[in-house]
Amino acid sequence: MVRFKHRYITVEIASPLVPDSKPLNLRPKIFHDSVLNKIQQLHGDFGIASIRNGFLTKYCNETTRIALIRARHGPHRFVTSSLPFITKIDKLDVRLNTLHVGATLKHSFKFIQKHQRAYLDSMWSKLKTDEERKQLEMAVMDFKKTDVAINIENIA
Incomplete structure (x- = not known):
């Protein structure tokens, strides 16, 4: 049995047209397909074939504009x-900024949590009521925003 190593790439999605206070209307499936299309365009069939096995969008948060991609170790450089x-x-x-490349999902989520806590601290000063602050905290610290359907399609 062979063990496959993975790399988890934490990406920040910056959009100059949408203000920071509003969430992006971005689904993980659309993000996933956009990354695959760009890899196809830049690296061709070899790039797609090398990353296709094990390439998943693990997490995508529209509020904090953070996404987490899983790719196999080695071909993760194409991504x-x-x-x-x-x-x-x-x-x-x-505009996509690579924030972190980690070897384990646990350390990637620790990095995301620290990054989102800093985002939350900067946004709290702009909110007026405690209700708005609680809603923002719930949206920012939600680690369950994963489109399971695309991950099931790609695992099989």
């Missing part, structure tokens, strides 16, 4: 080299 070239996701102008 990380393609991310800066993605300028459009669906009809939205974006």
Whole structure:
């Protein structure tokens, strides 16, 4: 039995047209397909074939604009080299910044939690009521925003 190593790539999605206080209308499936299309465009069939097995969008939070991608170790370099070239996701102008590349999901989520806590602290000063603050905290610290359907399709 062979053990496959994975890398988890934490990506920040920056959109200059949408203010920071509003969430992006971004589904993990659309994000996933945009990354695959750019890898196809830049690295061709070899790039797609090397990352296809084990490539998943694990997490996508529209409020904090953070996404987590899983790729196999080695071909993850195709993914990380393609991310800066993605300028459009669906009809939205974006810029993708790679924040962290980790070996385990646990450390990637620790990094995301620390990053989102800093985001939450900066946004709290702009909110007026405690109700708005609680809603923002629930949205920011929600780690269950994963589209399971696309992951099941890609595992099989």
